[in-house]
Amino acid sequence: MTEQPPVRTTTPRQVRPEGAPANTGIRQVRPKTEGWQQAKDETGRPLLQFASPKRGKPPVHLADLTYDERVATLKKLGLPGFRAKQLEKHYFTHYTSDAADMTDLPASGREELVAGMLPPLLTEVRRLETDRGDTIKFLWKLHDGALVESVLMRYPGRITLCVSSQAGCGMNCPFCATGQAGLTRNMSAAEIIEQIVRANALIAAGGLGGKKSSDHSLDRVSNIVFMGMGEPLANYARVMQAVRVMVDKEHGLGMSARGITVSTVGLVPAIKKLADEDIPVTFALSLHAPDDHLRDELIPVNSRWKVDEALDAARAYFDKTGRRVSIEYALIKDMNDHAWRADLLAEKLNARGRGWVHVNPIPLNPTPGSIWTASEVPVQNEFVRRLNDAGIPTTLRDTRGKEIDGACGQLVATEEDEAAAEATPVG
16 A cells, blocks of 8 residues: 655645835734724625616706707796706805896796705704814705715815715725715716805805905815715716716806816726716725725725726826826725835836826824824834835825814714704704
């Protein structure tokens, strides 16, 4: 009988992330949820929700329609098409949906016309201020009781509004408060636009503090960032209708496309679609890790489209539009802020050419005792230095609204918010 060789038992080899130096003793914290249970699919992977759950749709609003559709709707009501321009001027220029302000419309049937074309969409539940009145967070209640937030910020020379595009979010990123409850529903184009109109009304009434005498910018929202609740490219059609209304100089808000930033965690097919829109918005990719080993855990959609696929799509956006891409990168202590990751990020970006990208690291908003906390200042500075030294323009981003939970990744309805919303009637 032939003697069999002894069976060797081995300890599974720990896989080192691509680009990571060996045996450095660098501390590596793994992503995990804290205080909530991450939803998983039948395979045990974090659940991704791309489709909006079925709920009652919001009423159709002027901003949901193209100009031709607005005219056609009015004609069906037996009214002349030119009333569309009158309604547009009141809503997009004077920021009002109040029929009493619209004295150029016939008194007979005015209330019904305005109620039908400009139905109420957002009910303000709460308003919190910080930064000496230069930052305001709004909590809005939608027609079906869903809650969303937006954040208004005055900077020297510009006013920025961070808008929500979904109630909740289906991307299930473990470090983002918004994704904890999953996706409630997509927002309509008009619900997105209404956040801007209501902000403009507040600004026009003097409700946003602190404009300096040397600041000659207009008193209205000049910059939009789709970085509130939701994954914008998962609500693609409605977000793009809202963007078209924003940039329409004749029948909309007349904003500059260059002042509008559309962000995504990496929905590659939608990034390619955005590049074909011929609307030169700023595109931002929320990357947060340059290696798939970490990003698979940090950004669950990375299981569908890997880092290199997302970066290739971002580069293609630049090639098609000529608009420099922003890379958003939340710096999290001992998790994704290692110097070697800065080097790997620079290597991947430079491999796709020069001059096409700008990196915006932002210190994560700290929570006492949590693994999710901001990188230490020397680590932040080293991360930025390495990118800049590699020829990648990099700017550490200012954080606004931390005190009112209005900063990046903090937008979520609390129990206190929900109690306030319960006591607030819609309308």
